[in-house]
Amino acid sequence: MSDPNGPVLELKDVAVHFGGRGGLFASPGPVVKAVNGVDLTIGRGETVALVGESGCGKSTLSNTIVGLQAPVSGSIRVAGEEVVGADRRKLNDIRRHVQMIFQDPALSLDPRSTIGATVGEPLKVRGVAKGEALKQRVGELLTQVGLRAEHADRYPHQFSGGQRQRVVIARALALEPGLVICDEPVSALDVSVRAQILNLLVALQKRTGVSYLFVSHDLSVVRHICDRVVVMYLGRFVEMADRATFFANPKHPYTRALMSAVPQADPVVQRGKERYVLSGELPSPANIPSGCAFHTRCPLATEICSQVRPELTPRPDGALVACHHA
Amino acid sequence: MSADPIPLLSVENLTIEIGGASVVDDVSFHVAPGRVMALVGESGCGKSLTSYAILGLLPDAAKRTGGRIRLHDLDLSALSEREFRKARGKDISIIFQEPSASLDPLTTVGSQIADAYRTHNKVSRAEAYDKARQMLADVGIPDPDRRLHQYPFELSGGMCQRIMISIALICSPRVLVADEPTTALDVTIQAQILDLMKKLVSERGTAIVLITHDMGVVADIADDVAVMYAGRVAEIAGVHSLFAKPCHPYTALLLASVPTLDDAPKSDLATIEGRVPTPDEFGEGCRFASRCPLVTDKCRIEQPPLFDCGDGHRSACWHIDRMPELMEAAA
Incomplete structure (x- = not known):
């Protein structure tokens, strides 16, 4: 690709909207602005966490990056190549650099394919390897994720949830992508297995230099695995900072509410901490509040918040925050 | 464990078998009024089966082969299905993980809450609706009059879980079994629901059996904890001690x-x-x-x-x- 040291992903002013089109007899419905002008750069070997409540646009954004959803405006560059407006052939070529891991491994594996066939499929489709070479590569991939080469002949139902997620990870890494989007990769797993998978993701990154976009709502997991954190609220980024700054000094009132809402696994800390419970729920993305979208739930809101939308502005410690008062 | 002398709910040496294997083996714990007992463990540890046994809702394949479950002086494990129906909802209630799967999509939430009340109390529809309105206000739903006439699909996941809690608590049961009540919810909504449960426990003295795998939730709300592994209690203790x-x-x-x-x-x-x-x-x-x-x-x-x-x-x-x-x- 163009620049081996350049960022694996560059988003510029990306917006994704749904609906709004009327049918033959239907009047136009409301436009749902799921993603509304976001900028993000992910460097090589970096892990960026994308955090927010359901309905904030995290999944729409991930789907847009892998090309499952077309943006209405903006630019998406994967390893330097523009995705938006690329023709099918080009898009296919670009896509091998981005792979995805979903939450529930049972739903992302074909129950009727052996895991060898599943892991080998991307290699076969791309014509990277076949025959004996393919078999050997599949064996290597399985070993890399902590399974054994002879597991290739088994079916998904013969594995536990954690092992299945390992298979999914092996498939995602088959084409040596620059970026893997992990959409809640451990939230469907038991606690003891969760730690195994997190350790695996970290070890694989150290070995292969892959970058992760880690979509999660679990801030303790995020803190463990990420270099940088982005918080999304109703289609826009409201805070972006490196891990240390983010957790030492969260600034946006929404970020602080999210952090306070995550229960700590320590009764003394958990019961002693200052509570900052948000009232109400996420407004509908079809009807985003004026000004700062968060002002309807924000404890710091004043008049300006309902009128003027705050831009992401840099703070002395390097964090970017979109708030009039933080 | 709690020092309270009179347990409200006692599970004594409960054993449940499926196909000859003891998937719940000799499990005992007690819950006093106004206390929260957490059953913690990974999938397959038997925590949900234990909770279903308390409600008399074991699946056909599972058989209780030993032990007793007592609610104060009532032996729940000796009740016939007919008698159990009278106790369920009135003395002992349950809320499940996925509220949208537990609510009837074709009935307004007001009618679902009122029905739960009328099943155990001889009152008019209007009185039951009044009670339901009051209950919605208690669980923190704004504008209860409007919400009563809405259907589950018009409400968010957090709202639906509040409706479930309303249905479970409208007859003021003494024991509430909560099976992963916040697992399907966002953390911000989870915090609201946990606060609500704490409020109900302290105001009404309800005893709660909380099934969860989230140690953070346990640290937040439980008084006592039983850690289960492969059908057995591995460890049982007060939350701070554990x-x-x-x-x-x-x-x-x-x-x-x-x-x-x-x-x-x-x-x-x-x-x-x-x-x-x-x-x-x-x-x-x-x-x-x-x-x-x-x-x-x-x-x-x-x-x-x-x-x-x-x-x-x-x-x-x-x-x-x-x-x-x-x-x-x-x-």
């Missing part, structure tokens, strides 16, 4: 595998090697033996009873004295 001084290797490893704020980023988390044994792999000895770092021959042959470690803290492990060694290795 987190401060776990006496079972499984609990210690489980706590160590949760990322905390003190970990170095991207460091290796403690893991528990292997997996939970399936029922046909249960042996004679301790069911955690195949994954336990402290395992000896004795563990594989002989099942450890629950030993007292002081203050009502009990652990089913032959090697409680070697726990410091394990804690050191984990740190």
Whole structure:
């Protein structure tokens, strides 16, 4: 690709909207602005966490990056190549650099394919390897994720949830992508297995230099695995900072509410901490509040918040925050 | 454990078998009024089956082969299905993980709450609706008059869970079983629901049996905790004692595998090697033996009873004295 040291992903002013089109007899419905002008750069070997409540646009954004959803405006560059407006052939070529891991491994594996066939499929489709070479590569991939080469002949139902997620990870890494989007990769797993998978993701990154976009709502997991954190609220980024700054000094009132809402696994800390419970729920993305979208739930809101939308502005410690008062 | 003398709900030596394997084996715990007892464990540990047994809702394949469940002086395990129906909803209630799957999509939420009330009380529809309106206000739903006439699909997941709680509590049951009540919700909504449950416990003195796998939720709301593993109680203790001084290797490893704020980023988390044994792999000895770092021959042959470690803290492990060694290795 163009620049081996350049960022694996560059988003510029990306917006994704749904609906709004009327049918033959239907009047136009409301436009749902799921993603509304976001900028993000992910460097090589970096892990960026994308955090927010359901309905904030995290999944729409991930789907847009892998090309499952077309943006209405903006630019998406994967390893330097523009995705938006690329023709099918080009898009296919670009896509091998981005792979995805979903939450529930049972739903992302074909129950009727052996895991060898599943892991080998991307290699076969791309014509990277076949025959004996393919078999050997599949064996290597399985070993890399902590399974054994002879597991290739088994079916998904013969594995536990954690092992299945390992298979999914092996498939995602088959084409040596620059970026893997992990959409809640451990939230469907038991606690003891969760730690195994997190350790695996970290070890694989150290070995292969892959970058992760880690979509999660679990801030303790995020803190463990990420270099940088982005918080999304109703289609826009409201805070972006490196891990240390983010957790030492969260600034946006929404970020602080999210952090306070995550229960700590320590009764003394958990019961002693200052509570900052948000009232109400996420407004509908079809009807985003004026000004700062968060002002309807924000404890710091004043008049300006309902009128003027705050831009992401840099703070002395390097964090970017979109708030009039933080 | 709680020092309260009169337990409201007692589960005594409960054993449930599926196909000859004891998937719940000799489980005992007590819950006093106004207390929250958490049953914690990974999938397949028997925590949900235990809760279904309390409600008399065991699936056909599962048979209770031993033990008793008592609600104050009423022996729940001796009730016929007909008698159980009278108790369910009135004396003892349950809320499930996925509220949208538990609510009737074709009926307004007001009618669902009122029905629950009218099943156990001879009142007019209007009175039942008044009661439902009051209940919605109690669980913190704004504008209850409008909400009463809405359908579940018009409400968010958090709202639906509040409706479920309203249905479960409208007859003021003495015991509420909550099976992963916040797992399907966002953390911000989870915090609201947990606060609501705490408020209800303190105001109404409801005893709660909370089924969860989230140690953070346990730390937030539980008074007592039973850690279950492969159908047995591995450790049972007051919440502070359990987190401060776990006496079972499984609990210690489980706590160590949760990322905390003190970990170095991207460091290796403690893991528990292997997996939970399936029922046909249960042996004679301790069911955690195949994954336990402290395992000896004795563990594989002989099942450890629950030993007292002081203050009502009990652990089913032959090697409680070697726990410091394990804690050191984990740190």
